[in-house]
Amino acid sequence: MIELERELLAAHAAKDLRALVTLYQQAAAQAQAPDRAAFYLTHAHVFALETNHPDAAMLRALLVAQGRESALPAPNPPFR
Structure with missing residues (x-):
């Protein structure tokens, strides 16, 4: 995990959001x-949203499944 922490720090310093x-x-x-896993997943999700990363929806779904995020409400039907 120490090497991964170094890579995280380097990516932050380089502003390499992806x-x-x-x-x-x-x-x-x-x-x-x-x-701790939820903490890291939340960060991954935030950076995915900032970069329009293809994993954004999957990361949100994981957080919802873990009870760390709320499911989005169903859209309202249009007025008639």
């Missing part, structure tokens, strides 16, 4: 505690 999505996903997968 790399941060991947690195935070890796950190979540390696995390030993559910709260």
Whole structure:
């Protein structure tokens, strides 16, 4: 995990947001505690949203499944 933390710091310093999505996903997968994994997944999701990353929806779904995020409400039907 120490090497991954170095990579995260380097990606932050370089402002490489797309790399941060991947690195935070890796950190979540390696995390030993559910709260720590959720912390990393949340960061991955935020950076995915900022970069329009293709994993954004999947990351949100994982957070919803873990009870860390709320499901979006169904859209309202149009007025008639």
